[in-house]
Amino acid sequence: MKRSAEITALEERLGHRFDTPDRLRRALTHSSMSSPGREDNQRLEFLGDRVLGLVMAEALLGSDRHASEGLLAPRFNALVRKETCAEVAREIDLGAALKLGRSEMMSGGRRKMALLGDAMEAVIAAVYLDAGFDTAKAMILRLWGNRIAQVEEDARDPKTSLQEWAQARGMPPPAYVEVGRTGPDHAPVFTIEARLANGETAQATAGAKRKAEQHAAAALLAKLGGD
CATH class of the missing domain: 1.10.1520.10 (Ribonuclease III domain)
Structure with missing residues (x-):
C-alpha cells in the first residue's frame, strides 16, 4: 500500500x-x-x-x-x-x-x-x-x-534514596511533616521532619520547603547508616 x-x-x-x-x-x-x-x-x-x-x-x-x-x-x-x-x-x-x-x-x-x-x-x-x-x-x-x-x-536525590530504602524493606514511602516555620512571609524558613513507618525520624531547616525535605532525608539516611 x-x-x-x-x-x-x-x-x-x-x-x-x-x-x-x-x-x-x-x-x-x-x-x-x-x-x-x-x-x-x-x-x-x-x-x-x-x-x-x-x-x-x-x-x-x-x-x-x-x-x-x-x-x-x-x-x-x-x-x-x-x-x-x-x-x-x-x-x-x-x-x-x-x-x-x-x-x-x-x-x-x-x-x-x-x-x-x-x-x-x-x-x-x-x-x-x-x-x-x-x-x-x-x-x-x-x-x-x-x-x-x-x-x-x-535516584541520588536524598528523598528518592530514602524512599528506595523504605521500599526495599516493605515500608510505605517516608512522610515529610512541617514542624516549624519562622521568618517573614516573603522569606520563610521551614523545619521539616522526615518520618519512616518504623519510627525513625530526622529534622532539617532551610529557606525552601523542598530543600528542607531533602536535608531531612539526608539526615535520616545518615542516621540509618546505610543499613
Whole structure:
C-alpha cells in the first residue's frame, strides 16, 4: 500500500521504515476512528507496553549491576509510565499523525497525555511486529535518549534514596511533616521532619520547603547508616 507523506515523515522521526506500513497506520488509529474495516491501536498498545518494559528492565539491570529489586522498581516505573511515553511522543510529534474521531480531535486529543502515551506504546509494538525485538529495542533506547542515565541521577536525590530504602524493606514511602516555620512571609524558613513507618525520624531547616525535605532525608539516611 502506498505511503502517505505523513507516514513517511513519521518513519523518519522514528528511524524505522516499515516493511508493512499498515502496522504503523493501525498503531496511530484511536478507538474513536475504529470501524469494522479499521482496527484501532488498543491491542498494539498492550503488546508495546510489554516490549518497552523488557527493554527498560534490561537497560536498568545493565546500568546498575548491584541494585536490588527494591531500588530498581521505582526507576523502572519512571521510565515506562504513561507520562514518559507521552513525553517521547511529543518529542517526535506523534500527535500530528494520530487518526482521531471528530469529537476527540475537537477536544484536543492530539495533545492528551493518555492518547499520546497509548499511541507511543502501540508504535513500539508495530516496530516489534514489523522488524523484531532488536530493532524495537534500538528505537526505544534511541528515543528515550538520556532518560535512563537521568533516572539514575535522580535516584541520588536524598528523598528518592530514602524512599528506595523504605521500599526495599516493605515500608510505605517516608512522610515529610512541617514542624516549624519562622521568618517573614516573603522569606520563610521551614523545619521539616522526615518520618519512616518504623519510627525513625530526622529534622532539617532551610529557606525552601523542598530543600528542607531533602536535608531531612539526608539526615535520616545518615542516621540509618546505610543499613
